Amino acid sequence: MTRKPQQRSIATRARVLAAARDLSQKHGLDLVTAEAVAHEAGVAKGTVFSHFGDMDGLLSYVLLDRLNALRAAANTDGTQAEPLSDPVGLLMQRMMALIAVITDSPAILRLFLDNIGVTKPNCAAEFVETLDALDAELESFLTAWQQEPGLKPALRQDRSPKEMVDGLIAFMIHGAILVKSHQLTDRSELEHRLRRHVEAFLLRQ
Numbered sequence: 001m002t003r004k005p006q007q008r009s010i011a012t013r014a015r016v017l018a019a020a021r022d023l024s025q026k027h028g029l030d031l032v033t034a035e036a037v038a039h040e041a042g043v044a045k046g047t048v049f050s051h052f053g054d055m056d057g058l059l060s061y062v063l064l065d066r067l068n069a070l071r072a073a074a075n076t077d078g079t080q081a082e083p084l085s086d087p088v089g090l091l092m093q094r095m096m097a098l099i100a101v102i103t104d105s106p107a108i109l110r111l112f113l114d115n116i117g118v119t120k121p122n123c124a125a126e127f128v129e130t131l132d133a134l135d136a137e138l139e140s141f142l143t144a145w146q147q148e149p150g151l152k153p154a155l156r157q158d159r160s161p162k163e164m165v166d167g168l169i170a171f172m173i174h175g176a177i178l179v180k181s182h183q184l185t186d187r188s189e190l191e192h193r194l195r196r197h198v199e200a201f202l203l204r205q
Contacts, residue, residue, distance in 0.1 A: 012051065016047065017061055056122060063111060064130060074097070098172060099176050102176050164202060
């Protein structure tokens with residue numbers, strides 16, 4: 001029996017996305033082009049755009065896997081079940097992990113920057129939701145730190161966790177740009193610099 005048009009469309013979309021994911025794993029995101037995806041999926045180039053709008057729309061779905069893995073790692077770092085014995089260290093782990101993801105290719109960094117504040121229309125809703133969830137989890141982390149009076153070093157009390165998240169995002173973007181512009185190639189040096197900025201910004205004086 002011939003499949004209904006809707007079923008064929010869903011299957012084609014899934015095949016295109018699988019092709020993009022496979023190409024990303026094999027060759028890196030920068031080589032995931034519309035032509036390569038179409039060839040891999042066995043469809044016309046126009047079919048790729050008809051399902052995802054543009055390449056940023058398609059790539060946002062591919063990046064979901066990496067962002068979800070990042071969230072899973074953050075949620076298993078022990079901060080939910082154990083006392084925050086080293087809040088600065090845990091925060092640096094999260095920040096450096098996100099920087100590692102968004103600096104993996106220029107395309108990832110561009111997608112990340114393009115979807116801060118104003119969402120591009122073709123990007124996956126789940127991609128934007130996951131970025132928002134990462135922000136919310138960071139805000140929750142800072143809230144727990146701020147509300148624990150005995151935790152050292154003490155977090156500043158004159159700014160809300162949401163305001164502090166905005167500052168941390170700015171630090172991460174600055175760090176990512178330093179890496180991608182080759183102004184800084186040593187990740188340990190980047191972490192050292194970020195830690196000093198973070199401590200100056202977050203800690204109660």
